[in-house]
Amino acid sequence: MPRLTKDDTHPVRFTLNGRPVSVRVSPRTLLTDALRHEIGATGTHVGCEHGVCGACTVQVDGEPARACLMLAQQAEGCAIRTVEGLGKSDALTPLQEAFREHFALQCGFCTAGILMTLDALFSRQPDAEEDAIREALSGNLCRCTGYAPIVQAALAARNRIKGGPIDA
Numbered sequence: 490m491p492r493l494t495k496d497d498t499h500p501v502r503f504t505l506n507g508r509p510v511s512v513r514v515s516p517r518t519l520l521t522d523a524l525r526h527e528i529g530a531t532g533t534h535v536g537c538e539h540g541v542c543g544a545c546t547v548q549v550d551g552e553p554a555r556a557c558l559m560l561a562q563q564a565e566g567c568a569i570r571t572v573e574g575l576g577k578s579d580a581l582t583p584l585q586e587a588f589r590e591h592f593a594l595q596c597g598f599c600t601a602g603i604l605m606t607l608d609a610l611f612s613r614q615p616d617a618e619e620d621a622i623r624e625a626l627s628g629n630l631c632r633c634t635g636y637a638p639i640v641q642a643a644l645a646a647r648n649r650i651k652g653g654p655i656d657a
């Protein structure tokens with residue numbers, strides 16, 4: 490098979506965490522690869538590359554999406570948000586703070602995707618109950634935590650977002 494040359498690539502433009510970006514990609518480049526290898530936004534993790542594990546979850550126009558199932562060129566004109574668009578280490582979001590306080594991560598491989606899934610959920614459903622949280626998380630696999638601390642952190646974050654105490 491002939492190698493792709495620069496002439497086989499095309500520019501794609503979208504916003505990443507609120508900033509406009511333009512990157513040249515081949516028609517087959519996945520959004521995960523564009524983010525990680527072309528842009529250097531490595532916060533989005535890649536696990537299965539088959540749409541199963543949810544590690545690569547980002548937000549596309551506010552909706553959670555598996556970046557390993559999306560071609561980069563499909564992001565043209567979209568607002569892409571990744572874990573880098575959440576808080577900074579000295580200014581975490583309530584969700585990130587709750588994850589830290591409730592020990593909701595161990596190896597952390599799943600965490601970026603889970604945060605983006607929950608952030609999208611609370612944006613559209615700020616009073617989500619445990620059932621809705623578990624349903625939203627059903628496509629994000631975690632091999633370490635057993636999910637209980639993740640759900641506990643999510644409930645605590647929901648309370649904080651609603652203005653109540655962080656303890657669930």
Ligand code: FES
Pocket residue numbers: 534535536537538539540541542543544545546555556557558
């Ligand atoms: S890496 Fe995308 S779903 Fe597993």
Ligand code: FES
Pocket residue numbers: 593594595596597598599600630631632633634
């Ligand atoms: S914390 Fe290790 S996979 Fe979730």
